[in-house]
Amino acid sequence: MELTKKQGTVLVKYIRKTLEEYFKEKTVDIKDYISEDMRDVVSREAAAYVTLFKYPSMRFRGSSGHMLPILSLEKTIREATLKAAFRDRRFIPLMKSELRDTIVELSQLRKPVKIEADSLSEYPSKIKIGRDGIAIEKGYTRALLLPQTAVMMGWNAKQFLSFALLKAGLDPRYKSxxxxxxxxxxxxxREEKPGGDVIEEEFN
Structure with a gap:
């Protein structure tokens, strides 16, 4: 189910509120924060990621989420928010003083589509930068790079695939x-600025 712009805006603001209240040692019940007509939306299972960026540099500050819809959207967002801010091992935990300079972003994932290819060299031609993210799966190992990552980093499809494979701990030179x-x-x-208006990114 697609989110409306209004629903996406409410959820991004909920993410920020969750972080603000965490520093006050409080929690936010999403059902007290959203309108009645959104309760079914947040109760359904959904795959989503929460990503944080430093403002105004837009330097990556943390990310977490679920690639598959294994939890309700409500639980996925809350869990991903706290993990992105405080338990992403690539960064020290977010400090209260940083929050005013941190951009919040929510990505609700659509169902992954398997790419059929006989060799690694075939994959890039089947990936469109700006529209597609890449998920890698091998056994119990999974790795995901969101669609906006390639755009922000200036990668082409071949580079995008290589970094996705590296994130999964695989050698990008060989098809395992x-x-x-x-x-x-x-x-x-995503917020345009910390605590500011929320925009919906367009990917075509």
Missing amino acids: KNIQVYRVQAQVF
Whole structure:
């Protein structure tokens, strides 16, 4: 189910509120924060990621989420928010003083589509930068790079695939056995500035 712009805006603001209240040692019940007509939306299972950026540099500050719809959207967002801010091992935990200079972004993922290819060299031609993210799966190992990542980093499709493979701990020079590569598209909602208006990113 696609989110409306209004729903995406409410959820991004909920993410920020969750972080603000965390520093006050409080929690936010999403059902007290959203309108009655959104309760079904947040109760359904959904795949989503929360990503944080430093403002105004837009330097990556943390990200977490679920590639598959295994939890309700409500639980996925809350869990991803706290993990992105405080338990992303690539960064020290977010400090209260940083929040005023941090951009919040929500990506609701659409169903992954498996890419069929006989060799690694075939995959890039089947990936459209600005529209597709890349998910890698091998056994119990999964890695995801969101669609907006390639745009922000200035990567072409070949570079995008290489970094996705590296994130999964795989050698980008070889097609490992039993590797699965998926296209993943997303609805993306992001603050224009910390605590400011929320925009929906357009990916075509």
